[in-house]
Amino acid sequence: MGETIQSVERAAAILRLLASGPGRLGVAELARALGLPKGTLHGILRTLVHVGFVEQDGATGKYRLGATLLHLGSSYLDVNELRTRSINWADALAGRSRESAWIGTLHEGQVLVIHHVFRPDDSMQTLQVGTYLPPHASALGKVLLAHDPYGELPALPLRPHTKRTIVEPAALEAELDLVRTRGWAAETEELTEGEVAIAAPIKDSRGIVVGAIGIRGALERLAPDGPLHMEYVSYVRDAARAITRDLAR
Amino acid sequence: MGETIQSVERAAAILRLLASGPGRLGVAELARALGLPKGTLHGILRTLVHVGFVEQDGATGKYRLGATLLHLGSSYLDVNELRTRSINWADALAGRSRESAWIGTLHEGQVLVIHHVFRPDDSMQTLQVGTYLPPHASALGKVLLAHDPYGELPALPLRPHTKRTIVEPAALEAELDLVRTRGWAAETEELTEGEVAIAAPIKDSRGIVVGAIGIRGALERLAPDGPLHMEYVSYVRDAARAITRDLAR
DNA sequence: CAGCAGCGTTCGATATTGCCGAACGATCCA
DNA sequence: TGGATCGTTCGGCAATATCGAACGCTGCTG
Structure with missing residues (x-):
């Protein structure tokens, strides 16, 4: 430089x-x-x-x-190719899962939310586009960290958000291994009590992970009897694969 | 300077x-x-x-x-006092009218959308926060122009968006007079075919108009039999007055 | 396949440009 | 009413950013 x-x-x-x-x-x-x-x-x-x-x-x-900054920021959204190509898929994901859908990218060591679809039939939610999520305590973040070539992990401060937040570096590393092998990430009450999230990676034409898409919702809906209902995982992975296919063209 | x-x-x-x-x-x-x-x-x-x-x-x-610009832009939303103070009222307005609610400010001669609540029970809408609306062809814009002390009107290019857009300076001036005397603005199919909007001014503690709030929806719902249904005007004016009262404290 | 035109980038000399620190009035608080 | 802190102004100095030409490189085109 x-x-x-x-x-x-x-x-x-x-x-x-x-x-x-x-x-x-x-x-x-x-x-x-x-x-x-x-x-x-x-x-x-x-x-x-x-x-x-x-x-x-x-x-x-x-x-x-x-x-003026507000306008520049919204102009960024129009320019961002990942977002423009995945908006429709995020809408479909929110509709199918009946939960809020999210798309994020790794930026300066944090998860930048670049798209957010509200949960159907439930307005009165605040839009989170442009805000940061903690990478170690969000499903989007786990996906992005797991496939981050630069390995920003060691420098991450593992701040606890709930009592279930992963704060041990070794535990997080094991979790990321799991994410890599099975291809998707879950987060259960590690960011907010009573909330669960699922995410999967979006890859560009060269196979590099450029973002993540996922859903977030109440524990009692996504995992009413303990484990996650796998249909939700399917919805998320399908959406991620569809966008990945779209970006390859 | x-x-x-x-x-x-x-x-x-x-x-x-x-x-x-x-x-x-x-x-x-x-x-x-x-x-x-x-x-x-x-x-x-x-x-x-x-x-x-x-x-x-x-x-x-x-x-x-x-x-980074996306994050800066969303930070502006947190800082903007008008927006933070009126979010709840916009939610209530959207709920009561069952239409999308909007808040805007005059910025560089255009209407900057600083808040946008989707129409209840109708997702799949794209968020318009951070985008510009044409002041002469939107209800929000008419309110803001009518009370603009700097009179940016003469410099405005009156571009037509539909066949009903006001393009004659004299006609617009008359319309703004009407807005000033009756205290609210309407816009019927002047920006988009089949869409109608209503807006009212928000004033700060000194009585200066700092923004506008309004709703926008399909012609057949807001004015099914020709003229606007006045209950919608009441909703909008009530919300504007409530925020104005809130800002005075 | 060669030629060319356009691209993004580098570099060093030049003087323009923006930095600094002290001084000024206004405001707020005690 | 005094003092402290605020945002602002200003002029001298030199550090700083600007400029234009030159360099590879890519991708067209004849």
């Missing part, structure tokens, strides 16, 4: 900082966080405001993310 | 260009579009790739938007 432009990199760091914490941040706070002079930051912020990436609160003078 | 940083502004221009057209763009295309040397653009692009705002196609070497 060659040289990069200082001011652009700093602008990106500001945007990431504004995105990480909720609410607004002031020039002084940003200056302390990045270790830069206030004046320098002010100049970058002025430019970011000018292009609409950042907005300034009229009263307090503090800064927050701008509306 | 004071001086702005050249490279950051150029980086933003690149992102906007990548977002406007679908698919990928090459260094040479961008250089021609922006009137800059190839070498300069390459440096900025290298930086944008490094921060994840842009991705490069391995085979062709062309550039497209990156996944």
